Amino acid sequence: MHRNKARVEPRAQALEQTLIPPPPPAAASKMVAQRQRSSSRSSRRHLAGAVVFLATTAFALLFLPRSSPLSYGIVIDAGSTGSRVHVIAYHAGALTQLDWSRTYSLKATPGLSSFAADPGSGGLSIAPLLEFARRHVPRDSWVHTEVRLMATAGLRLLDIATAEAVMESCRELLRGSGFRFQDQWATIISGADEGIYAWVAANYALGTLGGARQDTTGIIELGGASIQVTFATDKPMPQEFSHVLKFGDITYNLYSHSFLHLGQNVAYESLHDLLSTPALESMSTHLIHQATYKDPCTPKGFSRMVGLVKPLASVLESKNIIAHAVGNFSECRSVVRTLLHKGQEECIYHDCRLGAAFVPDLEGRFLATENFYHTSKFFGLRSKSFLSDLMLAGEQFCHGDWSSNIKRKYRSFNEGELLLFCFSSAYIVALLHDALKVPMDHNSIDVTNKIRGMPVDWALGAFIVQKN
């Protein structure tokens, strides 16, 4: 064992607060034992908790075989902005039973992809995560506890040799972590796999995993860099979108696709590139150094210098360009549609709803997670009739005045965050309704990030897939 080596001073200092998911009802019965183990954790449960405790103790006695010992698994989700470790406690059995009260996670920044220039030290950034895992897994369980690292979009975008060098430096640390590890357990996964794992996590939490296809729930994730759409269907589809997932006796046929560059943050940047192109062109033809463009996705009254824009090939010096906010929901939605349909002329399928990718009719119930949830929460929307309510809320927000009413109403938000909501409301309406054809008055999409206390997180789904 090389514990000392793994304890090398962490390079990733900017650690987020430990994320301890609030225990779901089924986990509350473990609270007592847990308090004995770690008295430093403050007790937050009051009367309601006690009621839940009683109810779920009965539940636990009925459904959790008391003899089933607690096991642990570790999954490191190496994303583009940071790496997050999940220390998962579970009871093994026909269906792995996660124990929420003893599952912990911690994120370290920056992400592995930021070590491209010095791939050999990428591994050090996960050292604090492994240290965290060692604190949360009892020492005598370390050798039985498997640790896996799965990297996503950030590393996918690096060249293969660099990405592999970063992975190798992680493997070195993982081998000496004290946990069970094999080299092939540190991998870069595809966007479609990410979607499939999220689908598994969602259906596990809903209790539909292992059941009939038509009872499962699809998932649409709106991330920062990409969108994933995943659901079970019996309809035929082009092979590159079709994924088979076996679970117990049942085989699911899944549509899963990751739309790179259509995540909310990347799309927002593309929008400004798109809007400012004519201004840039006029600057170069008229040899002027400053120009403005209309920005319908920002409420009026907000002004900013977009800054020094990359010079066009024909212009050697940088230029100043100013966005003129003219907040208008329907205009914003219409520019956003152009973004979503970009590349459609290259469509080789009978129906391309997003870019040049095939998307079948959405079937059944869906969860909409990540940025769908953040926007919905910001506007205080109920999960049902989400789309039509979002449109009304978005219109009101986009047409508001930045300094006289918006900033005053949302004092606790910083400008950068607040600025996104006109865009995100229009983006979501265009994405779900205009592109994916979800009716405005649908009631089959639940907008959420958690189900019964369990975060709908692909890393948890990845763990469940391995264990079954």
Ligand SMILES: *[C@@H]1O[C@H](CO)[C@@H](O)[C@H](O)[C@H]1NC(C)=O
């Ligand atoms: C927004 O733009 C549309 C289309 O250009 C226009 O018809 C509408 O009146 C505008 N709405 C507001 C509130 O300015």
